[in-house]
Amino acid sequence: MGHYHFDQMIDRTKTNSVKHTFNLANGKSPDMISLWIADMDFPSSDEVIERIRERCDHGVFGYTTVSEGYLQAIRSWFEGRFQWKTESEWMMRTPGVVYAVSAAISAFTEKGDAVLIQSPVYHPFAHSIEGSSRRTVRNPLLFDGSRYTVDFDDFEKKIVEEHVKLFILCSPHNPVGRVWTREELTRMGEICLKHNVIVVSDEIHCDFVWDGHVHTPFASISDAFSSIAITCTAPSKTFNLAGLKTSNIFISDPEIRQKFKDVLSAWHCPEPAIFGLTACQAAYECGGAWLEEVKGYLHENIRKTTEFFAAELPQVKVIQPEGTYLLWLDCRGIPVPPEEVDKFMLEKARVWLNDGSVFGPEGVGFERMNIGSPWAVVEEACKRIAASAKAL
Ligand SMILES: Cc1ncc(COP(=O)(O)O)c(C=O)c1O
Known part of the structure; x- marks a missing residue:
C-alpha cells in the first residue's frame, strides 16, 4: 500500500x-x-503542498528570484536520474515550455525560415512556428502499425532541401509515446551538427518512462550535441504543477544562450511566480x-x-x-x-x-x-x- x-x-x-x-x-x-x-x-x-503553505504563511509576496538551493535541486535531479551534469549558469526560467520554444524560434530563425518537427507531434509546436511567420517542415514518423520510428533519410533530405535552421525534438514523444534511444538521438544529432541545425529538445515528459526504456537527455550525449541544444524541462508534468507556470531551460553554449536571453529580455519574460518557484524546488528536492x-x-x-x-x-x-x-x-x-x-x-x-x-x-x-x-x-x-x- x-x-x-x-x-x-x-x-x-x-x-x-x-x-x-x-x-x-x-x-x-x-x-x-x-x-x-x-x-x-x-x-x-505532500512536501510540495506543505512548502507552498509555509511560503503562503509568510505573507509577503514581493518580487522574487531563485536561490542557489533552487538551482542545485534541479541540477541534482537531472544528474541523479539521467547522469546529466549541468552548470547553474546554463539555466534560465520561463513561464512554460511552449514559451521557451517560441523564444527559441524567435532567437534562431528569421521570418520565412524553416523549422522541422516530427509529426504527429504536440500541436503547439506548429502554432508557435506559424504564429511567428516561420515555415513548418514535417519529417513524418514511420508507423508499422504498432510502433513509430524516425525516417532518417527524409529527416536529412528535409533539412537540406528546406534549409532548416531549427529542429524541435519531442523527447519523449507526445503523442506517440516513443522514448528515443541513444542511437536514434545520436543519428538525429549528427545530422543536425553536419547541417548547422540548432536543436530545441523538449524533454518535459522525461520522468514518465516505462520499464525497459531509458530517457537520454539529448545534450548529455556529447559536448558537441550540448553546444547546439536548448533543453526544455519543467516540473509541471512530473509533479502535476502545470498551473504554477515554471520551466527550466538549459543552454550550455554561451553564444546561443545569450541570443536566447536577449529574446527573453525583449519580451520582458518574468521570473515564474513565487509559488511556482517554491513548488519546483520542493518537488525536485523531496518529490521522488x-x-x-x-x-x-x-x-x-x-x-x-x-x-x-x-x-x-x-x-x-x-x-x-x-x-x-x-x-x-x-x-x-x-x-x-x-x-x-x-x-x-x-x-x-x-x-x-x-x-x-x-x-x-x-x-x-x-x-x-x-x-x-x-x-x-x-x-x-x-x-x-x-x-x-x-x-x-
Ligand atoms: C511535449 C510538450 N511540451 C510542452 C507542453 C506544455 O508545456 P507548458 O505548459 O510548460 O508550456 C506539453 C504539455 O502537454 C507537452 O506535452
Whole structure:
C-alpha cells in the first residue's frame, strides 16, 4: 500500500480547471468525461503542498528570484536520474515550455525560415512556428502499425532541401509515446551538427518512462550535441504543477544562450511566480517518492486500459507507450470515417479526448487519451467508448 490514494475522486470543476470546465464553457454536455489536456487529476506530493503553505504563511509576496538551493535541486535531479551534469549558469526560467520554444524560434530563425518537427507531434509546436511567420517542415514518423520510428533519410533530405535552421525534438514523444534511444538521438544529432541545425529538445515528459526504456537527455550525449541544444524541462508534468507556470531551460553554449536571453529580455519574460518557484524546488528536492507512487498507478492504468480494449473493443488499438501518460489510440477500426472519430467520441461516447488530427495529418483516425485520472474515471470512459462503438 502506498502513502497516496490516487483512486480518490477530487472535484476540479470549482477550480477553473481547463480540463474540466472547458466543456461547459463550450456548451458541451456537463457529463462529458474529460481525458484530454495533459495534467493529472491527482494532488501533488505532500512536501510540495506543505512548502507552498509555509511560503503562503509568510505573507509577503514581493518580487522574487531563485536561490542557489533552487538551482542545485534541479541540477541534482537531472544528474541523479539521467547522469546529466549541468552548470547553474546554463539555466534560465520561463513561464512554460511552449514559451521557451517560441523564444527559441524567435532567437534562431528569421521570418520565412524553416523549422522541422516530427509529426504527429504536440500541436503547439506548429502554432508557435506559424504564429511567428516561420515555415513548418514535417519529417513524418514511420508507423508499422504498432510502433513509430524516425525516417532518417527524409529527416536529412528535409533539412537540406528546406534549409532548416531549427529542429524541435519531442523527447519523449507526445503523442506517440516513443522514448528515443541513444542511437536514434545520436543519428538525429549528427545530422543536425553536419547541417548547422540548432536543436530545441523538449524533454518535459522525461520522468514518465516505462520499464525497459531509458530517457537520454539529448545534450548529455556529447559536448558537441550540448553546444547546439536548448533543453526544455519543467516540473509541471512530473509533479502535476502545470498551473504554477515554471520551466527550466538549459543552454550550455554561451553564444546561443545569450541570443536566447536577449529574446527573453525583449519580451520582458518574468521570473515564474513565487509559488511556482517554491513548488519546483520542493518537488525536485523531496518529490521522488510521490513520483514513484504515481508512476506505479499510471502504469496500472495503462495496463488496464490496454486489456480493456483488447477484450472489449479490439477495433481500438492502444499503441504501447514507452513513456508519457498519454495513450495514442488507433481508432481507425471503429466503423465511422476516420475524420469523424473525434465527433463519435464527443457526441456518441461523451468522452473528450484529443483529436489525433490536431497533431498533424498523420493523426487522422487516432485519439490521444490522458490516463492521469482515477481508474474509475478512465474505466468509465473506456466503457462508454466500447458501448457506443458496439451500438453503431
Ligand atoms: C511535449 C510538450 N511540451 C510542452 C507542453 C506544455 O508545456 P507548458 O505548459 O510548460 O508550456 C506539453 C504539455 O502537454 C507537452 O506535452
